[in-house]
Amino acid sequence: MTKAQDALVRLLRQAYSGERAAAYAYQGHARSVRDPRVKAEIRKIEREEWEHRANNLALLQALGATPSRWLEFKMSVIGRSISAFCRVGGWFIPMYGAGKLERSNIGEYTVAAGLAQAAGHADMVPILLTMAEVEWDHEQYFRRHVKAHWLGRLVPIWPEPPPRNSIREGLKTEALTAGSRT
C-alpha cells in the first residue's frame, strides 16, 4: 500500500466513524430545538451524515479496508454524549459546536480527495469533493444561526471556510501542479 493510500484509509476510517458521532449528535440536537422548521432542517443534515457514512464505507471496501472497531466504539460514545448534552446545553452551544465541527469536516474531505488523487484513485475524487461541499453547506447553516443569536455577536466565531467553489478549484490546481512536475 502506498503512503497516500495508507493515509487515505486512515482518514476514511476517521470520517466513517465521525459521521456516526455527528448523526447521533444531530438526533439529540433536533430533539432539543423547538422550531419545527429548524428541527426538520437538522434532521435533513442528520440524513446527509448517514449518507456520507455509507459513502465512506463503500470507499473503504473499494480499497480493501474495513472500519476501525475502536473508532466505531469511541465515536458512538462521543456522539451519544453530545446528543444527551443537547438536552441541557441550551440553544447556542449545540449550534456553535456543530458549526465548528462542520468546518473541520470540509477540510477532512478535501484532504481525502487530494490523497485519493495522489494514490491513483481519481474515481474517488468526485464523491469526496461532493461530501466536502455538503459539509460546507452544513457549516454555513450553523454559522447563520450562530450569527443571528445575540451571543454570536459577543463570542468569536470559528474561522470562515474558503469559498465553496474553491473546494474543486484547489484540487484542480494541485493536479495541474503535480502534472507539470512529472
Ligand SMILES: [Fe+2]
Ligand atoms: Fe458528513
Ligand SMILES: [Fe+2]
Ligand atoms: Fe456535516
